[in-house]
Amino acid sequence: MSAITNTKDILERVSDGFYSLNNELKFEYINNVTEKLLQIRRENAIGQYIHDVLPHSDLRKFISRYERALSEQIPVEFEEFFNNRWY
Numbered sequence: 782m783s784a785i786t787n788t789k790d791i792l793e794r795v796s797d798g799f800y801s802l803n804n805e806l807k808f809e810y811i812n813n814v815t816e817k818l819l820q821i822r823r824e825n826a827i828g829q830y831i832h833d834v835l836p837h838s839d840l841r842k843f844i845s846r847y848e849r850a851l852s853e854q855i856p857v858e859f860e861e862f863f864n865n866r867w868y
């Protein structure tokens with residue numbers, strides 16, 4: 782089993798939502814918990830811009846943090862109330 786396959790298996794088993802975006806803010810990976818939380822299908826979202834997948838959402842705070850992580854090449858952590866839940 783490759784390291785990538787093993788990592789994906791682990792991400793599918795965790796109870797937290799997890800997704801990754803590329804440097805253009807397009808979805809690269811979405812686990813099953815994120816699909817349920819955001820009410821999206823990964824088949825429709827992978828390769829799409831986050832703001833196109835979630836067009837009715839106020840993503841400004843999320844996107845500003847993602848852009849900071851990309852520009853400064855640092856990890857970022859944050860909590861936001863979004864879609865009637867804390868993330």
